[in-house]
Amino acid sequence: xxxxxxxxxxxxxxxxxxxxxxxxxxxxxxxxxxxxxxxxxxxxxxxxxxxxxxxxxxxxxxxxxxxxxxxxxxxxxxxxxxxxxxx
Numbered sequence: 362x363x364x365x366x367x368x369x370x371x372x373x374x375x376x377x378x379x380x381x382x383x384x385x386x387x388x389x390x391x392x393x394x395x396x397x398x399x400x401x402x403x404x405x406x407x408x409x410x411x412x413x414x415x416x417x418x419x420x421x422x423x424x425x426x427x428x429x430x431x432x433x434x435x436x437x438x439x440x441x442x443x444x445x446x447x448x
Contacts, residue, residue, distance in 0.1 A: 398423070
């Protein structure tokens with residue numbers, strides 16, 4: 362798809378408003394996001410090996426690793442500073 366075709370798709374003036382599809386909202390428990398990540402060959406090999414060692418597929422391994430790291434960062438941010446606790 363070239364830039365002209367993309368611009369046409371994004372232009373509301375070109376939309377067929379007589380055939381609008383209305384979809385029900387997605388329930389909160391079923392919402393998700395998809396991400397594209399770019400890994401070089403060495404990174405792919407490392408993730409594959411670690412996932413295999415953990416008994417997981419690559420996607421499950423990456424998801425678990427990302428969530429664990431995010432939760433750890435949130436816990437660290439929420440925890441009081443050790444120097445403040447001694448005072």
